[in-house]
Structure formats: structure tokens, C-alpha cells
Amino acid sequence: MIWILGGTSEAVELARAIKRDDYVVTVTTYAGLEQLKGCNGIVSKMGLEEMVVFIEENSVETVVDMSHPFAYEATENSTEASRRSGVKHIRYVRESSKEQFGKQFSSLEELKRYISTVSGNVFFTTGINTIEEFESVKRYNRFIYRVLPTVFSLEKCVSSGVKIEDIVAAMGPYTVEFNMAMFRNYGADFVVMKDSGSRGGTSEKIEACRRLGIEALILSRRDQEVGISDIGEILEMID
Structure with a gap:
């Protein structure tokens, strides 16, 4: 099972492009779920311990964190839950704005x-x-x-x-x-x-x-995250 943490348009894009059926996208709002029509999406807001249980109960093999760039707690928790569970964790990093104004x-x-x-x-x-x-x-x-x-x-x-x-x-x-x-x-x-x-x-x-x-x-965001900014690259890793 592939678990995608949603909350961004890129998560929707990945869910629509993924070829395998054994995946789930979790979002924290019903507004987010509406964007996932036709995909395997559910509404669920989890803390660290709930994430560990979710990984175990759903036989998750890879966690793909595509949550919002400012959803720091979700990223920290999914990283730690993956480490505890011994599963792969992939972080999608949206590039920062390059605008020089304000x-x-x-x-x-x-x-x-x-x-x-x-x-x-x-x-x-x-x-x-x-x-x-x-x-x-x-x-x-x-x-x-x-x-x-x-x-x-x-x-x-x-x-x-x-x-x-x-x-x-x-x-x-x-x-x-x-x-x-x-x-x-x-x-x-x-x-x-x-x-x-x-x-x-x-x-x-x-x-x-x-x-x-x-x-x-x-x-501004916190210090530059380490992760992958190419959705195509993530698809190759999980499909």
C-alpha cells in the first residue's frame, strides 16, 4: 500500500497519475476530499501514534508526504512514523517562490x-x-x-x-x-x-x-527541506 499525505494540488496530480490501485490519499478537510473525486481518498487527521497504527493496519510500504509546505507537524510526524515502522518515506518539496517583492x-x-x-x-x-x-x-x-x-x-x-x-x-x-x-x-x-x-x-x-x-x-518557510520536487520522479519510485 502507498500512503499519500495530501493537502496540495500536487497530491491530486499524483493520485490521478498513479497506475497501481493499492494506494490511499489522506486529507484533513472535506474540501480537500472533493478535489480527489475518482481517487482513493479519505478524510483523516492523525497525530504520530495514529500514523504508526495506520501504517501497520494498512500494510503501508511507502509514505509519500505531499502535505502543504507549512504543514510542519504533519511532515515531522510522518517522517518519524515511517522510521518507527521501517517503511520508506518520500517527501515532496514544492519549490519556493522566486519573486523579489514585498x-x-x-x-x-x-x-x-x-x-x-x-x-x-x-x-x-x-x-x-x-x-x-x-x-x-x-x-x-x-x-x-x-x-x-x-x-x-x-x-x-x-x-x-x-x-x-x-x-x-x-x-x-x-x-x-x-x-x-x-x-x-x-x-x-x-x-x-x-x-x-x-x-x-x-x-x-x-x-x-x-x-x-x-x-x-x-x-517564509523554515530552512530548506530535503526532498524531491519532481512528481514524475516520485511516480517512478512508487509505480
């Missing part, structure tokens, strides 16, 4: 400190997991959050104190022009994003900011 921040804390000093409308494209962190430095500014159109995402926003008019529930991918229209519509003075690479829409967001003269605030 301010780069090496940590969430550093980014928060900077945001706490700005004035204006701040448009966040960083997902739901950091909403409470950012809300803690909001002061008198308007914070707008673009999130996936799921009940869980909306509930997370509301429970974190975000006003309904400051929630943008939409599903990417987004073009430069679409981003521009959205940023302009909400009067964004700053756009906050993660460096999710070109496949993650970072380039389109940065270009939209460049054209509109908006300051892009970019959360």
Missing part, C-alpha cells in the same frame, strides 16, 4: 510584531490556523480573511471574533486579475501570505500587490 518574515512572531505597527486594511490569505494569532494584534485596523468555503472555516472565523463582513469564503486557484479585483474591493493596504510557491498561488498574489502598489507581507 517584506519577508522568517517567523510568525516576527510577522505579528510588524503587523502590530501598521495602520490600514490588512488582507490575510494565510488560512484559518493563525487567525487568533493575528487578531491579537489587530488594534483599530480592519483585518479581512480569505478562507476556504467550508463550515469549519467559517465557524473558526466567527469563534475567533471575525466579523461576517470581513470573511471572504472562496476557493482558488486565483488569477492575478482576480486577486487584484478582490484586494481592490476590500481596500487592502497590506496582503499577508505564506511562501507556498508558485503552485500555491504566491506568484499571483505578489504580482497583484505589485500592480496595485500594495505591500506584500510574506511568511
Whole structure:
């Protein structure tokens, strides 16, 4: 059995290209599962111990980690679970953005400190997991959050104190022009994003900011990961 940790468009691409039938793709949201129609996908969010059990119960021989570049815990846990279980672990590494625009921040804390000093409308494209962190430095500014159109995402926003008019529930991918229209519509003075690479829409967001003269605030990744950036190479290893 091949176990693919999903959460990226590349995981969907791999699942559609794989020739063998004994594989499963796990994602943590039903929105992610919808992208896997016709593939062997399930919704499951596991910690380290659950991963070890999953590998054993499903006779997993290879774990392919294609989770989001910022899903650090999932990567750390899948690596350790594979080591404990004695199975092969392959990490897909999405290339970072090469855009030279905006301010780069090496940590969430550093980014928060900077945001706490700005004035204006701040448009966040960083997902739901950091909403409470950012809300803690909001002061008198308007914070707008673009999130996936799921009940869980909306509930997370509301429970974190975000006003309904400051929630943008939409599903990417987004073009430069679409981003521009959205940023302009909400009067964004700053756009906050993660460096999710070109496949993650970072380039389109940065270009939209460049054209509109908006300051892009970019959360960089941790130190460069070791892994494979070629989906074709991964296919050769598992098919």
C-alpha cells in the first residue's frame, strides 16, 4: 500500500497519475476530499501514534508526504512514523517562490510584531490556523480573511471574533486579475501570505500587490527541506 499525505494540488496530480490501485490519499478537510473525486481518498487527521497504527493496519510500504509546505507537524510526524515502522518515506518539496517583492518574515512572531505597527486594511490569505494569532494584534485596523468555503472555516472565523463582513469564503486557484479585483474591493493596504510557491498561488498574489502598489507581507518557510520536487520522479519510485 502507498500512503499519500495530501493537502496540495500536487497530491491530486499524483493520485490521478498513479497506475497501481493499492494506494490511499489522506486529507484533513472535506474540501480537500472533493478535489480527489475518482481517487482513493479519505478524510483523516492523525497525530504520530495514529500514523504508526495506520501504517501497520494498512500494510503501508511507502509514505509519500505531499502535505502543504507549512504543514510542519504533519511532515515531522510522518517522517518519524515511517522510521518507527521501517517503511520508506518520500517527501515532496514544492519549490519556493522566486519573486523579489514585498517584506519577508522568517517567523510568525516576527510577522505579528510588524503587523502590530501598521495602520490600514490588512488582507490575510494565510488560512484559518493563525487567525487568533493575528487578531491579537489587530488594534483599530480592519483585518479581512480569505478562507476556504467550508463550515469549519467559517465557524473558526466567527469563534475567533471575525466579523461576517470581513470573511471572504472562496476557493482558488486565483488569477492575478482576480486577486487584484478582490484586494481592490476590500481596500487592502497590506496582503499577508505564506511562501507556498508558485503552485500555491504566491506568484499571483505578489504580482497583484505589485500592480496595485500594495505591500506584500510574506511568511517564509523554515530552512530548506530535503526532498524531491519532481512528481514524475516520485511516480517512478512508487509505480
